[in-house]
Amino acid sequence: MTPKRILLADDNAVIRCLLRSQLDSEPGLAVCAEAIDGVEAIERAGDSHPDLIVLDLLMPRMNGLDCAATLHNLAPNVPIILFTMFKDAIPEDKVRAVGIRKVVAKGGQIGGLLREVQNVLGTEQSASV
Numbered sequence: 001m002t003p004k005r006i007l008l009a010d011d012n013a014v015i016r017c018l019l020r021s022q023l024d025s026e027p028g029l030a031v032c033a034e035a036i037d038g039v040e041a042i043e044r045a046g047d048s049h050p051d052l053i054v055l056d057l058l059m060p061r062m063n064g065l066d067c068a069a070t071l072h073n074l075a076p077n078v079p080i081i082l083f084t085m086f087k088d089a090i091p092e093d094k095v096r097a098v099g100i101r102k103v104v105a106k107g108g109q110i111g112g113l114l115r116e117v118q119n120v121l122g123t124e125q126s127a128s129v
């Protein structure tokens with residue numbers, strides 16, 4: 001089985017490292033690219049052809065909402081998950097309007113994001129987190 005390819009975009013290198021480690025350790029998932037902001041995420045998406053994109057909300061040069069809108073226009077079939085500390089501050093209609101499938105709170109465990117990634121991609125395994 002070919003692993004599902006995931007693009008991570010977050011300006012915090014520690015967060016990216018933790019997410020990559022967790023996602024790469026799961027059967028059926030592989031991080032194919034990383035980006036430090038929305039502009040780089042758009043570039044990396046074009047090069048790496050991900051099956052899923054995980055975006056932070058607050059990033060330099062281009063935030064997660066603007067990036068999601070651009071990515072959704074370029075690749076409308078690629079699901080996007082917003083991983084943010086400000087989950088409750090973003091209106092649901094705004095999230096849906098830019099093509100974001102799920103919003104996951106950063107404050108909890110990475111397992112919450114992992115479950116949403118598996119759910120969106122249809123790769124649910126017996127819970128390891």
